[in-house]
Amino acid sequence: MGKTLVEKILAAHADEDVTAGKIVWIRIDVRSARDFGGANVVKNFKKYYPGEKVEDLEKTFFTFDCNVPANTIPYANNQQVCRNFAWDQGVKLYDVDAGIGSHVMIEEGIGYPGTTVVGTDSHLNIMGAVGAFGQGMGDQDIAFVFKTGKTWFEIPGSILVNIKGELPVTCSAKDLTLFITGKLGTKTALGKAIEFRGPAIDKLDLAGRITLASMATEMGAIIGLIVPNKEVLEHFGHTEALTPDADAVYEKTIDLDISNLKPQIAKPPKPDAVVDVESLKNVKIHSVFIGSCTNGTYEDIAKVAKIMNGRKVKPGIVATLVPATMKGWKRLLKEGHISTLIEAGFVISNPGCGGCASGQIGMTGEGQVHVSTSNRNFAGKQGAGDTYLASPETAVASAILGRIATLQEVE
Amino acid sequence: MIFKGRVWLLLREGKLIDDIDTDMIFHNKYLAITEIAEMGQYAFDNLEGYKDFAKKAQPGDIVITGQNFGSGSSRQHAVDCFVALKTVCVAAESFGAIYKRNAINSGFPILTIKNIDLGQVKTGDTVEMDSEAGTIKNDGKEIGTLEPLSTVQKDILKAGNVFEYAKTL
Numbered sequence: 001m002g003k004t005l006v007e008k009i010l011a012a013h014a015d016e017d018v019t020a021g022k023i024v025w026i027r028i029d030v031r032s033a034r035d036f037g038g039a040n041v042v043k044n045f046k047k048y049y050p051g052e053k054v055e056d057l058e059k060t061f062f063t064f065d066c067n068v069p070a071n072t073i074p075y076a077n078n079q080q081v082c083r084n085f086a087w088d089q090g091v092k093l094y095d096v097d098a099g100i101g102s103h104v105m106i107e108e109g110i111g112y113p114g115t116t117v118v119g120t121d122s123h124l125n126i127m128g129a130v131g132a133f134g135q136g137m138g139d140q141d142i143a144f145v146f147k148t149g150k151t152w153f154e155i156p157g158s159i160l161v162n163i164k165g166e167l168p169v170t171c172s173a174k175d176l177t178l179f180i181t182g183k184l185g186t187k188t189a190l191g192k193a194i195e196f197r198g199p200a201i202d203k204l205d206l207a208g209r210i211t212l213a214s215m216a217t218e219m220g221a222i223i224g225l226i227v228p229n230k231e232v233l234e235h236f237g238h239t240e241a242l243t244p245d246a247d248a249v250y251e252k253t254i255d256l257d258i259s260n261l262k263p264q265i266a267k268p269p270k271p272d273a274v275v276d277v278e279s280l281k282n283v284k285i286h287s288v289f290i291g292s293c294t295n296g297t298y299e300d301i302a303k304v305a306k307i308m309n310g311r312k313v314k315p316g317i318v319a320t321l322v323p324a325t326m327k328g329w330k331r332l333l334k335e336g337h338i339s340t341l342i343e344a345g346f347v348i349s350n351p352g353c354g355g356c357a358s359g360q361i362g363m364t365g366e367g368q369v370h371v372s373t374s375n376r377n378f379a380g381k382q383g384a385g386d387t388y389l390a391s392p393e394t395a396v397a398s399a400i401l402g403r404i405a406t407l408q409e410v411e
Numbered sequence: 412m413i414f415k416g417r418v419w420l421l422l423r424e425g426k427l428i429d430d431i432d433t434d435m436i437f438h439n440k441y442l443a444i445t446e447i448a449e450m451g452q453y454a455f456d457n458l459e460g461y462k463d464f465a466k467k468a469q470p471g472d473i474v475i476t477g478q479n480f481g482s483g484s485s486r487q488h489a490v491d492c493f494v495a496l497k498t499v500c501v502a503a504e505s506f507g508a509i510y511k512r513n514a515i516n517s518g519f520p521i522l523t524i525k526n527i528d529l530g531q532v533k534t535g536d537t538v539e540m541d542s543e544a545g546t547i548k549n550d551g552k553e554i555g556t557l558e559p560l561s562t563v564q565k566d567i568l569k570a571g572n573v574f575e576y577a578k579t580l
Contacts, residue, residue: 023561023562023563036442036486037442037485037486037487039443039445040445040487043445044574048574066442072443074443074444075443077443078443078445120485121485122483122484122485122509135509136484136485136509137485137509137512137513138485138486138487138490138509138512138513138516138517139487140487140513140516140517140572140573140574141512141513141516141573143574144516144573144574144577148577152563154561154563186429186430186479186482187429187478187479187505190478190479190505190507190508191505191508191511217483220479220482220507220508221508222508270430356439357439357442357484358439358440358442358443376432376434376483378432378434378435378483379435379457379459380434380435380438380457381432381434381439
């Protein structure tokens with residue numbers, strides 16, 4: 001019987017048979033903690049392994065991205081707890097200037113196709129974008145992996161999501177992602193691995209793959225995997241990728257046709273409450289956020305800058321923007337995109353997560369209507385406002401017009 | 412194993428609430444807290460209809476809820492707040508994947524409900540859940556059934572948590 005992609009990746013990290021449903025011990029290539037959860041990882045490590053060292057310094061990382069630099073004293077304390085531990089142990093630390101941990105790992109080639117990556121970030125399954133297994137975990141789980149280098153997994157069953165047709169030129173990877181999230185809801189893939197397949201998936205660039213894989217979490221999935229294409233393999237200097245067997249067994253195959261897809265948007269308060277953007281054209285907005293692990297790449301933001309060139313954010317609209325990584329930030333600066341965006345009326349912050357986990361940028365007040373390129377719009381998550389989730393194109397068009405709009409309306 | 416306690420049914424419009432995410436269980440504004448004892452007071456303080464849960468909850472309570480409980484972030488706090496309140500267990504129709512791991516590894520009991528007759532139980536009743544027999548009983552009468560615990564969950568519960576469990580391997 002053939003193996004799915006998740007079974008193959010995990011089997012390469014186990015000493016026993018890996019089949020969906022089995023509980024198997026898996027070797028972990030990359031073990032990480034961030035400023036959120038990190039201090040508790042340290043606390044648990046010291047409690048259960050007093051005076052001991054992490055199992056492998058080459059494989060252990062801290063990545064600060066939630067609240068960077070700390071804007072509360074408790075966060076500052078927690079970051080310092082992580083720093084002290086990192087310095088004491090010799091663990092590599094990506095401090096408050098680096099950007100979103102998962103993106104840094106992909107940029108730096110720390111996590112690459114076929115690897116297993118864990119950390120205290122529920123969107124670490126973003127590693128599925130490069131055909132790696134990533135998993136967010138709590139602080140006890142991570143403390144355990146820091147020390148042992150392995151953990152148990154119940155091998156997930158797999159769902160094949162077959163995307164038929166080409167992505168229309170009016171749509172981007174986020175529209176595709178929201179469309180799939182709307183179709184799958186939160187329960188179809190709950191606790192499962194998804195494999196995304198189809199010609200439109202093959203053509204997605206790395207940034208687009210990151211967008212799609214990042215929202216596997218909102219689909220309830222353990223991970224959403226995409227087999228790397230040539231561009232992704234070249235990014236890591238690889239020539240070959242792990243692929244699922246032709247006779248792999250899937251619990252379910254879901255065919256979705258995107259030939260006639262229109263720009264998509266998720267209504268508050270659920271990421272799967274997805275509708276066509278044009279159905280909400282009359283909704284007035286107060287603010288826009290561009291960034292997050294879903295849409296904070298250089299490519300996403302350069303795209304926004306090109307649209308804003310010569311245009312302005314509508315007066316009265318608060319438009320904030322947070323690039324995912326410092327590397328991306330520097331490139332945007334060098335190519336002039338940062339000044340374009342500032343001239344257009346954007347408030348730009350240093351790299352990081354933005355507002356997702358009590359960060360700094362993208363909070364909403366009561367009655368505020370907000371369009372975000374992020375991945376979650378749960379009630380009260382980032383304040384009392386109503387958050388719509390959309391593509392960078394839709395977000396920027398909405399910022400220009402002061403209401404929910406498609407890019408086609410401003411072009 | 413037997414889990415017995417005073418029940419909280421998390422209901423909306425007569426149905427168990429689905430998709431309660433970690434920001435509803437333990438909001439991100441409290442994430443810098445590292446002391447488990449301080450976490451209990453914030454349990455469900457962003458869950459509409461249950462914002463006073465932490466004030467009214469008593470040691471020995473059982474929480475019963477719907478599908479995909481604990482979806483969202485990886486925060487351990489969303490499990491630890493119930494540990495702080497000395498909640499006996501959380502029983503849900505299904506759990507978010509990370510939440511499930513966090514609960515299992517920390518040795519906090521979570522049970523998966525196969526079916527439950529909501530007509531025969533109300534908040535405040537004393538309910539008994541038997542993970543071996545797979546039964547939910549209210550005043551001796553069977554009102555529902557449970558999925559069996561996985562071997563690893565049983566072993567970790569027995570050992571206390573994943574750290575203790577690892578020593579037995």
